[in-house]
Amino acid sequence: MIVRRDSGGGLWLWCPGCEEAHRVSVDGHAAWEWDHDEERPTISPSLLVRGTQSAEGEDFHKPHHPDVAAGGPIVCHSFVRAGRWEFLADSTHLLAGQTVDVVPLPDWLARPTA
Numbered sequence: 001m002i003v004r005r006d007s008g009g010g011l012w013l014w015c016p017g018c019e020e021a022h023r024v025s026v027d028g029h030a031a032w033e034w035d036h037d038e039e040r041p042t043i044s045p046s047l048l049v050r051g052t053q054s055a056e057g058e059d060f061h062k063p064h065h066p067d068v069a070a071g072g073p074i075v076c077h078s079f080v081r082a083g084r085w086e087f088l089a090d091s092t093h094l095l096a097g098q099t100v101d102v103v104p105l106p107d108w109l110a111r112p113t114a
């Protein structure tokens, strides 16, 4: 399973740059456009995820953004097109500037909650 919808109009994907799930709103106001392809999705416009790095060993520390010091801004900026993640160069993770295949959701996220 590459994408999973939730009841709130969200679409979940596993980001191989951040090594965490990103949720995109595909219903309602300010929604992204998704072509409803569940294997090779295209989502537009681009996805921009921002956060703040925390210190190593603390909660919410993001090891896949190793060059961001504690308190610094985390950026994940990408396009998802036809099943490929295109990570733009302003991303702070290790896949910045690279294009990779979308990856399956981990089991714990793919399995519907009871």
Ligand SMILES: [Zn+2]
Binding pocket: 015, 016, 017, 018, 019, 022, 049, 076
């Ligand atoms: Zn990401």
